[in-house]
Amino acid sequence: MSCENGKNDAENGSRAAECPVVYALRIIGQKWRLPVMWHLYQRKSARYSELKRSINGVTNMMLTKALRELEARGLIERRQYEAVPPRVEYSLTARGASLIPTLDELYKWGEEQMRIDGAQRVDSPARPHI
Template sequence: MPNELEETHISNIVDLKDTGFGYTLSVIGGKYKIIILYWLLENEVMRFNELKRSILNISFKTLSVTLKEMEADGIVIRKEFPQIPPKVEYSLTDRGRSLISVIDTICEWGEMNSQR
């Protein structure tokens, strides 16, 4: 039978995924999402191969899966042009651009705290 202290402790546990912080991490977390956001912020529109060349050591499959996740989250727009060879461009949605302040804050923190 749990004592009063254990009951209090258990009732204070919050599932991280149910918080704004947890949601934000799910959208920008992972090895490459924030890097993709950075490149799309810098260039506005990029083709798949441009992103691939810009992000060192990312595989075609990982880039493809990550872009699909970001598209599903409403962060990235995928625009396909019906031509041969196929042409696909990626850009940020308004929702994706709303992350600019988050990325700026991360960059500022890095500048202030990096040891150069």
């Protein structure tokens, strides 16, 4: 596994072969995307207000942006129910759920780093069992 720098071709502006890690991080790397996905995994589906309450520090604007971007990438699904008042729920797609084993490993790695550094968890959701 090696990644060479993906550089733009000066002549036609096309992107040279990109490192898969860099490509993956462009999809999920924004600050609020992974917390949204983690919370949706824990709850199977959630309404906007539930996500807002459970993700510490996220603003309405940033949560909306993250949800739209994740939906555009096919990682989450937005389901609108015909009800009064209108109800919208978000859930992981199969593509989004395929990232969960990796997130679980990242969680374990983070726990180990916190032990090494003597850090304490702040408002951290429990790790679900896969």
